Amino acid sequence: MDSSLLLSSFLQVLAQTLSIYTFVLVVRVLLSWFPNLDWSNPLLSTLSSITDPYLNVFRGLIPPLGGLDLSALVAFFALQIGGGLLSQLAMSTAPSFSSFQ
Numbered sequence: 001m002d003s004s005l006l007l008s009s010f011l012q013v014l015a016q017t018l019s020i021y022t023f024v025l026v027v028r029v030l031l032s033w034f035p036n037l038d039w040s041n042p043l044l045s046t047l048s049s050i051t052d053p054y055l056n057v058f059r060g061l062i063p064p065l066g067g068l069d070l071s072a073l074v075a076f077f078a079l080q081i082g083g084g085l086l087s088q089l090a091m092s093t094a095p096s097f098s099s100f101q
Contacts, residue, residue, distance in 0.1 A: 004095050011090035018083040022076065025051050029072050 028051040031037060031044065039048055058071035058078075 002095055004093050008090045008094040011086050011093065015083050015086035015090060018079055018086065021054075022079045022083070025054070025072070025075065025079070028052075028055075 024047065028047055031047070037044060039045060055071060055075055058075045059069070062071045062074055064070070
């Protein structure tokens with residue numbers, strides 16, 4: 001297997017993983033709008049343990065403004081940039097069809 005094909009495939013999987021993580025993060029942020037949820041529930045606790053370390057990085061950088069937590073927006077923006085860069089890098093490392101002829 002060609003090393004550039006292997007690298008391209010790995011980068012595509014990584015970009016897709018970031019897309020899935022973005023979706024999980026959206027679910028986490030939407031659930032945070034419901035203050036009566038029991039976060040000790042195993043499913044919600046797992047969701048929180050997956051997403052909170054990433055969100056806490058941005059919460060440490062951007063304090064809440066008037067009770068509004070803008071750190072999630074910056075976290076989404078960072079994920080989108082990272083995923084876009086990985087996708088572009090995967091496309092640029094993918095072997096072209098002309099190399100197989």
